Amino acid sequence: MEPNHEPSSDSYAADIASIRRAQVRIEPFAHKTPVLTSKTLDSISGRKLYFKCECFQKGGAFKFRGACNAVFSLDDDQATKGVVTHSSGNHAAALALAANLRGIPAYIVIPKNAPKCKVENVKRYGGQVIWSEPSMESREEIANKVLNDTGAVLIHPYNDGCIISGQGTISLELLEQASEIDTLIVPISGGGLISGVALAAKAINPGILILAAEPLGADDAFQSKINGRITKLSEVNTIADGLRAFLGDLTWPIVRDLVDDVIVVDDDEILQAMRLCYEILKIAVEPSGAIGLAAVLSDSFKKNPSYCECNNIGIVISGGNVDLGVLWNLRGRDPR
């Protein structure tokens, strides 16, 4: 059994070796997700795009990779008492599913304002839902109470070496599926996904460009990169409910060193990208999942110095857990 923060040669919380071990560990459980392409979107963007569709991952999002790696990294004594987390949704469902597969309890603290479909996923996978107020303080307080009551292990949604390693398996798959990729665009929130993806991708191809896609209303990573330190925001406001978290002390060093730039897009650009995912790619994508496409189509990307270096762009479609109502909002913004 490895500690959750396994040591690495770079002093990061994960490395290519821990990511390769994660791949072996989760392989019996996780889907190898398909890569979709579209001549229409290539034509719109002026680039060749490869969509790594984690909306087809178990639980409907990439989060299952990290959660599965974390749960199956626990030794039997730890595992018996179960796992606990507080999450806005996809990590919660993923952890419930992974715990279910191992046959251990999952205690999931969920803020009352979480999207209904995400809460239903947690219940469907056998997780025990414990409600909190929306604030991070309330979520942490309730999670700590559960920890004390049960002796379960806290599995943080992103600030955790096993989680980062699990998410990094995306790069191992994607760069095998489309080795011509020279750029990856990855949603950024707490940084677990992009940290794993960047560590693995740069180990395989040191010249690969890693771009983060971040909503304007929660652009803490953009600010952090400018300021050279973790910068939290006093409030966040974006439709992308999966991208409201801030960088952690384990993800920040990786984001600082390995993420080449952050592309910031607004909610309208995200909604337009959701529509294109639906109408052109034929996939159900949550707002957070569509942000990579929003970024590649944005004016700010076209003005970015890296724009001319990108030819074959891998875009991580991070998840597809979306209430139908969000699509109605899309429709309401367009008279057709």
Place this chain on the structure above:
Amino acid sequence: MEPNHEPSSDSYAADIASIRRAQVRIEPFAHKTPVLTSKTLDSISGRKLYFKCECFQKGGAFKFRGACNAVFSLDDDQATKGVVTHSSGNHAAALALAANLRGIPAYIVIPKNAPKCKVENVKRYGGQVIWSEPSMESREEIANKVLNDTGAVLIHPYNDGCIISGQGTISLELLEQASEIDTLIVPISGGGLISGVALAAKAINPGILILAAEPLGADDAFQSKINGRITKLSEVNTIADGLRAFLGDLTWPIVRDLVDDVIVVDDDEILQAMRLCYEILKIAVEPSGAIGLAAVLSDSFKKNPSYCECNNIGIVISGGNVDLGVLWNLRGRDPR
């Protein structure tokens, strides 16, 4: 160059040999579409389900397979004058795209009530749209006028050996992707899709069960099988805009002989299946495309004599060209 109605050993309009030739012909152009599975839907249906996702085919529907085979079967002299068809949508877009790939004109007669997204697909692929009234008489009259004016070749949406052969390539792929499949559920309208799928599947595995899925408001295949002859309806009424055509003289003998049964479902069952495709499978599916899932979940299937013989069911998700408004209808039928 083969004639469009190539002779076959069975005196059907196509056979396994013509389908294998079609596979070679379209391979440089068509996507090999992924097969999705879902433990949740397996659990709801009580069967192991394999979804062959033709919504990810070029043009957003299986129709590209047949259209591509037909267009690339033309000799150069024929091809130069272009192709013409009248279609409610997906065949039209597919033919426009295939013609575009060969660099020849495509004249597309479209009824004025066709879904907007399907018309846009035709235009996007460079097809020349010619409007008709919704009636079949008007569509045929206008198509004949175009034929006379241009000398183009009429490519019928389904009553055509090359079209049937192209659609049959789905079985070649699917039974390689999931050889354990013992049953196929396939949407039926004019019968081009299910004819090709049945011919190829029964050639590979004579014991495989072929079930058609048909909307209650356009159940001409169900009636035809009962009556032992092509039975047209005086009117059709279903949300599944791709399933309103009647069997043709080339598809009927194949449907009569090789389709084991027809499962009839109503529009509410189709809408519910669309919702499940969206929320569980994370794919955008048009009503016609969701009917296979509707069938496998229907009470009439559970009462069907073949129900107990089915364990591993391949479901052809025929297309994903859907206006967002249809999803709003879904939402309107459920208060959540």
